[in-house]
Amino acid sequence: MNDESEILIERYLKKIKKSLKGHPKKEIEDRIKTIKAHICDAIQDQKENLSELEIIKNTIEDLEVPYIKILTKDKLISFSVSIFVLSVLLLSNLFETLPILLNSSKIPLFLIAIESIMLCLIIVDLFLTFLILSFPNKTKRFRILTFIQISITLTIALIFTIIIGTLKIMGIN
Amino acid sequence: MILKIHIEKTFDQIIENWLNQLRKGILELAILSHIDKKGVKTYGYELIKNLKKENIKVESNTIYPILRRLEKFDLIDSIWKTKDNHPRKFFKITVKGKKILAKLKNEWIRFSKNINKFIIKEE
Numbered sequence: 001m002n003d004e005s006e007i008l009i010e011r012y013l014k015k016i017k018k019s020l021k022g023h024p025k026k027e028i029e030d031r032i033k034t035i036k037a038h039i040c041d042a043i044q045d046q047k048e049n050l051s052e053l054e055i056i057k058n059t060i061e062d063l064e065v066p067y068i069k070i071l072t073k074d075k076l077i078s079f080s081v082s083i084f085v086l087s088v089l090l091l092s093n094l095f096e097t098l099p100i101l102l103n104s105s106k107i108p109l110f111l112i113a114i115e116s117i118m119l120c121l122i123i124v125d126l127f128l129t130f131l132i133l134s135f136p137n138k139t140k141r142f143r144i145l146t147f148i149q150i151s152i153t154l155t156i157a158l159i160f161t162i163i164i165g166t167l168k169i170m171g172i173n
Numbered sequence: 174m175i176l177k178i179h180i181e182k183t184f185d186q187i188i189e190n191w192l193n194q195l196r197k198g199i200l201e202l203a204i205l206s207h208i209d210k211k212g213v214k215t216y217g218y219e220l221i222k223n224l225k226k227e228n229i230k231v232e233s234n235t236i237y238p239i240l241r242r243l244e245k246f247d248l249i250d251s252i253w254k255t256k257d258n259h260p261r262k263f264f265k266i267t268v269k270g271k272k273i274l275a276k277l278k279n280e281w282i283r284f285s286k287n288i289n290k291f292i293i294k295e296e
Contacts, residue, residue, distance in 0.1 A: 036260075
């Protein structure tokens with residue numbers, strides 16, 4: 001195979017790999033191998049009538065990049081809601097709860113510790129929310145990440161309730 | 174003139190779209206039936222060529238997703254074999270696939286018979 005043909009195939013396979021982001025490694029390897037085999041079969045079958053480069057171009061055109069819908073309406077809505085909730089939580093924690101906790105001498109240490117954990121979780125959650133957006137739907141990785149993100153959000157909500165509740169009990173506003 | 178060309182194009186598009194929809198539904202049966210008929214293992218490129226020979230229009234970008242789906246449902250089995258430094262993924266129908274195929278064939282025969290009868294009666 002000449003250089004031009006190889007570059008063409010490599011570029012195409014790169015696109016395929018990109019479109020399969022989030023799929024199991026084994027599946028991606030199998031798909032790539034199948035495409036390579038198909039191109040080789042096409043070259044073997046049509047080499048008498050067409051040039052190698054033309055065969056590859058035609059075969060790639062026939063195969064096309066599988067279209068995977070990454071952004072759906074539901075996904076965008078859940079992304080916007082998550083970002084809004086997490087931003088509100090982050091800002092209210094940074095500018096309201098944290099100064100109260102740091103300025104008051106009556107605050108137990110564990111409360112400051114769980115506040116710090118919560119802030120870290122919010123940042124991780126924000127990162128995960130953006131990461132999920134780049135994964136194709138219905139993939140195993142997408143489902144796992146969504147599950148982790150929802151769990152972290154619920155944990156944050158629980159911690160937030162505990163902090164607010166404790167502050168109220170202690171009579172600090 | 175332009176309008177006439179546009180109408181004709183739309184007319185052709187309607188027919189083409191209808192045929193595409195029809196093909197999509199029936200292609201799984203055709204592929205499964207062909208793999209079964211072949212008796213021996215067959216691979217993607219060969220399958221496309223043979224189906225085209227039988228006047229069944231099939232594109233490369235359609236056949237592989239169908240083969241993956243059939244494999245996922247255990248209707249076909251696959252194995253990688255290398256000959257002359259050229260690996261190929263060979264497919265073979267499973268026992269479950271044979272059972273499903275027999276049912277699908279009966280359903281198709283019954284369905285097409287009813288449609289034919291209906292169309293002729295309508296005329």
